[in-house]
């Protein structure tokens with residue numbers, strides 16, 4: 001059975017990708033996720049300089065998902081690259097997507113340049129949509145800022161550029177701007193700005209007050225965004241948001257995604273989520289008499 005899919009020039013042995021922010025905080029976890037079945041793996045969003053993120057509590061577990069406000073805590077690009085090099089070749093066969101965040105255009109550009117100079121990674125994903133970090137949240141809400149970041153990054157790398165967007169009312173304009181300036185694919189969606197209240201303390205649970213909602217609660221919204229983008233644009237799509245079961249994966253492919261990312265599913269179930277979903281997808285293909293998974297992409301239209 002052929003589970004292979006393509007996102008721009010990136011060939012994937014199956015459609016499952018590790019989402020940014022879950023386990024990708026260290027390069028050695030990326031190797032483990034790939035071994036566990038992820039066709040490609042996305043790093044935690046990296047910034048040019050280290051960020052300590054927000055103080056605890058940074059995560060709320062709900063029945064229907066998570067709210068996180070990690071605040072893009074990461075060791076910075078230089079330190080992360082050092083850790084990658086220390087793995088001595090173990091990363092060579094792992095399709096790594098470097099997720100980049102920044103507070104200005106130059107921050108994205110410089111970070112990508114550093115990684116490109118080291119010849120690392122198979123693609124870049126520009127996180128233009130973290131809902132709880134003010135500086136990065138702005139980008140995918142404004143088509144002009146989206147254009148500026150994508151254009152600057154396109155000038156410093158030939159690798160595929162995936163533009164990760166959030167829930168935005170400017171969906172069409174933002175994606176148009178991304179495509180015009182050299183985006184290779186769109187990843188949709190990031191977490192959705194949300195909050196939770198501790199009724200004993202009578203205060204918000206998260207130190208940052210607002211966080212990003214992920215998991216089953218946002219699945220129908222993410223699916224709608226993918227469906228809508230597939231109707232309007234030719235650019236490859238990566239679906240993310242609440243994908244917990246193999247049925248969810250099939251829905252996203254039928255809506256038009258060429259690949260999908262798993263975040264909360266891996267947080268809840270660990271790396272076994274990948275194998276479990278792959279088994280389900282294979283059973284479905286057998287039942288449907290499908291020889292290639294690619295044939296499902298966009299069939300719901």
Ligand SMILES: Cc1cc2nc3c(=O)[nH]c(=O)nc-3n(C[C@H](O)[C@H](O)[C@H](O)COP(=O)(O)O)c2cc1C
Nearest residue numbers: 019020021045068127189190214215241242263264
């Ligand atoms: C704990 C946590 C940390 C995250 N960190 C990042 C991040 O650094 N960069 C990013 O682009 N998305 C980040 N995300 C968002 C996920 O990549 C994904 O877009 C979102 O969680 C929806 O997918 P899911 O429902 O499968 O988790 C994070 C999500 C969670 C739950």
